[in-house]
Amino acid sequence: MRRRHMILSAFFFNPQGDHRMSWRHPRAPGREVFGLDYYRKLAEAAERAKLDTLFIADHVAIWDSVESGVAHYANARLEPLTLLSALSAVTSHIGLIATASSSYSEPYNLARTFASLDHLSGGRAAWNVVTSAMDEEALNFGRDGNIEHAHRYDRAAEYLDAVTALWDSWEDEAVLLDRESGYFADPGKVHRIDHAGPHFKVRGPLNVPRPPQGHPLIVQAGSSEAGKDLAAAYADVHFAIIRSIDEGLRYRADINARLAKHGRAPESFKILPGILPIVAGSADEAKERQEFLETLLPERVGIDLLSSWAGIDLSAYPPDGPLPELPDESTFNGGRTSLNRVRGLANQNLSIRQIARKLANSGSMPTVAGTAKEVADQLEAWFVAGAVDGYNLMFPLLPEDWVNFTETVVPELQRRGVFRQEYEPGTLRDRLGLSRPPNRFAVARDTHRAAS
Amino acid sequence: MRRRHMILSAFFFNPQGDHRMSWRHPRAPGREVFGLDYYRKLAEAAERAKLDTLFIADHVAIWDSVESGVAHYANARLEPLTLLSALSAVTSHIGLIATASSSYSEPYNLARTFASLDHLSGGRAAWNVVTSAMDEEALNFGRDGNIEHAHRYDRAAEYLDAVTALWDSWEDEAVLLDRESGYFADPGKVHRIDHAGPHFKVRGPLNVPRPPQGHPLIVQAGSSEAGKDLAAAYADVHFAIIRSIDEGLRYRADINARLAKHGRAPESFKILPGILPIVAGSADEAKERQEFLETLLPERVGIDLLSSWAGIDLSAYPPDGPLPELPDESTFNGGRTSLNRVRGLANQNLSIRQIARKLANSGSMPTVAGTAKEVADQLEAWFVAGAVDGYNLMFPLLPEDWVNFTETVVPELQRRGVFRQEYEPGTLRDRLGLSRPPNRFAVARDTHRAAS
Structure with missing residues (x-):
């Protein structure tokens, strides 16, 4: 069944907004981005x-x-799980999606943290599974360079196997708390997972009972082939780059085919493209806002970012000349989504300076600019056409673009009946129309029992 | 300068109280121990x-x-950092000591989480550094057995070096946020740590600015020789086992000698023994409370716990007979503090059943039982004698023993002028009279400048 309402997710990477130089904006926050308020x-x-x-x-x-x-x-930032754990205590309904890398942490620790957050928040935890692609990241974790791309995704898949097994290691009815008999738990319903794979060995059980959602929501971003396969196998929500209704419909068809291989229904998987909403009193004003942000970017930053995305040090190339030949995607070790976006612009015969400016300003996500009504028009049209399940809202400047969107675009979407007026009861999974995963150990026992 | 007020820390391991079968008590909490409220x-x-x-x-x-x-x-429990991060949002003054293992996590991740919590809480984060001694723990992290004892402490020391260096990797004045010039940070004040030791390789810098406390407070528990040396080198607060004023004075003298080797003053190090306060209307009632808790312990649990502490499977030994010979401390791989407590009781010619019952009921910490006035008398006497800096309060039954203590013993201590009436301003370090650590990179530069 298709949901009647779109899903709206409020995103940030930079705490000052998704435009990477937003911290320079006169109305950007200052040091308060390191505090809770x-x-x-x-x-x-x-x-x-x-x-x-x-x-x-x-x-x-x-x-x-x-x-x-x-x-x-401005890429100093608080650790997302710590921050969202704090926010879980001062919110009641909103889902809490924390990014955590499967490349440089232990499955047991991560399973436990998300299970704990799911308990503390009453079933609102979500894990955005990423693989870490930067050399700077590898060097903080004892490696001399980045983990090779394919290997990174293999490792992520195995990581997900171990983590979801740990979440199942306590069956839903495992906790007895029977004061009379002295049985705290039913030992037959608390399971070792005995995971042993090429990357991890984890015995289990977890030392946290099964989370309220069964499994905290699994979110995956990244549109490489390996990324989409990982998503189809494990994810509930997928962040994508989609630039038109047609592209959205094609993207959905492609994903549905991948889901089918895992026996999954299309409804079990929500696709949210990232968009940068620029809402203003008029289309001209929206354009001005966007252009003003672009003036904040030092040219050096753009070219350095482009070097990083392209996997080529461009500092020695003339900025008004073309990009040198780009690495082949199939052997590229960095983020392939970014590489492909660079390739798209290089094919338009733009100079290094132009590509850098364009990419560093917009990131890789499309902008939706205009009045609140115009922005709502587009969000509604894509959703009603079945091209998307909702949006990952990447506001250029925080807090004002974020607050402004909630006060102008959201009421417009609510009036049109494509966004909720009140929170539905239940967990995050319930609200998104995603079913609670069955417990693999209970399923195995029931299957065994039925067969014998 | 000695502090005028004792330090009081409210502890729990089991969320139902420090008596390990407290969950069976008729007034113990039920499933709410997995929620925030x-x-x-x-x-x-x-x-x-x-x-x-x-x-x-x-x-x-x-x-x-x-x-x-x-x-x-009842040893299912929420992950402490997640829980304390949530509590940081609904408290304003109290320090937040989270236990985290140096055996099975990455220094970069841990440094970042504590730095984030310190920012979010306005300088209230504290890390209780532990090394993981249980085989069950090792098996969750890809190891076939526990890390060898000496190695575990070497690793912990190196872990602390890397973590504290990461906290220093942004100098206090590194964040500029200069919108005019476009300088977010002063690159000369953001440092790679280039840590490379036998256990870890971490380049840094951290991606969180220096925490408000400089370094979140370092707490260490465990009274083995290796534990005390680690504490003297790194810790601000030390949890100890102290059973009398004399023992406390001797313990302090021993610690002071260790501190001196690191050029540290006694005031820079606070010793808090663990105590189990049992407060009641009369001494008899306190005794009854304690005895009732003891009835909740299944004998099997006591003997299994004793097996684990002694490093010997006792299930085949007659419970009314003596303990077999205990392992030698110097080669013992488990927790040595527990082993020594077992040895103390074995030397009193008690049977396995008696030792198990005694240890499993009291843990290894002394009980202070009586009326609020009597409990306050003892707490005051030890503090005034200089035998302790305060106490780690391990309440047998939660929430009632905890709440009761705060409502009866604390006002008594306040009346006597040995505990604060109001929170002092500042960070946790400020309140405990512990100075803010200088930044090693700033110190190195200033030293270099002075010499040239």
Whole structure:
């Protein structure tokens, strides 16, 4: 069954907004981005507007291989799970999507943290599974360079196997708390997982009972082939790049075919493209806002970012000349989604300077600019056409674009009946129309019993 | 300068109380120990009483190598950092001590989480550094057995070096946020740590600015020789076992000698012994409370716990006979503090059943039982004698013993002028009289400048 309402997720990577130089904006926040109150206000605005989720992206390093990174680019940020755990105590309904890397952490620790957050938040935890692609990240975890791309996704899949097994290691009825008999738990319903694969060995059981959602929601971003396969096998929600209704319909068809291989129904998988909403009193004003942000970007930052995405040090190339030949995707070790976006612009005969400016300003996500009504028109049209299940809202400037969206675009969508007026009861899974995963150990026992 | 006020830290390992079968008590909490509200109320009671810290102990496994562990013993628990992050949003003054293992996590991740919690809480984060001694823990992290004892402490020391260097990797003045020039940070004040040791390789810098406390407080528990040396080198607060004023004075003298080797003053190091306060209307009633809790312990649990502490499977030995010969401490791979407590009782010619009953009921910490006035008398006497800096309060039954203590013993201590009436301003370090650590990179530069 298709949901009647679109899903709206409020995202940030930079705490000052998704435009990477947003911190320079005169109305950007200052040092308060390292304290709780700033985020509490963002969360409260999102919850007043009945948004589905808060989504915090992350890296496990400073982008410092070029000096412009540390000097100009605001990539110091609080750890998302810590921050969302704090926000879980001052919110009641909104989903909490924390990014955590499967490349540089232990499955047992991660399973436990998300299970704990799911308990504390009453079933609102979601894990955005990422693989870490930056050399700067590898160097913080004892590696000399980045884990090879295919290997990174193999490892992520195995990581997910171990983590979801740990979440199942306590069956739903395992906790007895029977004071009379002295049985705290039913030992027959608490399971070792005995995971042993090429990357991890984890015995289990977890030391946290099964989370309220069964499994915290699994979110996956990244549109490489390996990324889409991983998503179809494991994810509930997928962040994608979609630039038109047609592209959305094609993307959905492709994903549905992948889901079918895993015996999954299309409804079990929600596709949310990222968009940058620029809402203003008029289309002209929206354009001005966007252009003003672009003036904040030092040219050096753009070219350094482009170097990083292209996997080529461009500092020695003339900025008004063309890009040198790009690496082949199939052997590229960095983020392939970004590489393909670079390739698209290179094919348009733009100079290094132009490509850098364009990419560094917009990231890789499409902009939806205009009045609240115009923005709502587009969001509604894509959703009603079945091209998307909702949106991952990447606001250029925080807090104002975020708050403004909740106060102008959301009421418009509510009036049109394509977004909720009140939170539905239940867990995050319930609200998104995603079913609670069965417990593999209970299923195995029932299957065994039925067969014997 | 000696502090005028004792330090009071409210501790729990089992969320139902430090008596390990407390969950069976008729007034113990039920499933609410997996939700936030239960802990929020504990934290609020502690903050109303102006206690210094909440302290949550932890293991990274279920104690399941014997069936009685899972069946009878309530050792499922939420992950402490997640829980304390949530509580940071609903408290304002109390310190937040989270236990985290240096054996099975990555220094970069841990440094980042504690730095984030310190920012979010306004300088209230504290890390109780533990090494993981249980085989059950090792098996959850790809190891076939426990890391060898000496190696575990070497690793912990190196882990602390890397983590504290990461906290220093942003100097206090590194964040510029200069919108005009476009300088987010001063690249000369953001440092790679380039840590490379036998256990870890971490490049840094951290991607979180320096925490408000400089370094979140370092807490260490465990009274083995290796533990005390680690504490003297790195810790601000030390949890100890102290059973009398004389023992406390000797313990302090021993620690002071160790501190001197590191050029540290006695005041930079606070010693808090663990105590189990049993407060009642009369001494007889306190005794009854204690005896009632003892009736809740299945004999099997006691003997299994003793097996685990002694490092010997006792299930085949007659419970009314003596303990077999205990392992030698110097080569013992488990927790040495527990082993020594077992040895102390074995030397008193008690049977396996008696030792098991005694140890499993009291843990290894002394009980202080009586009326509020009597309990306050002892707490005051030890503090005034200089034998302790305060106490780690391990309440047998939660929430009632915790709340009761804050409402009866704390006001008595306040009346006597040995405990604060109001929170002092500042960070947790400020309140405990512990200075803010200088930044090693700033110190190195200043030293270099002075010399040239």
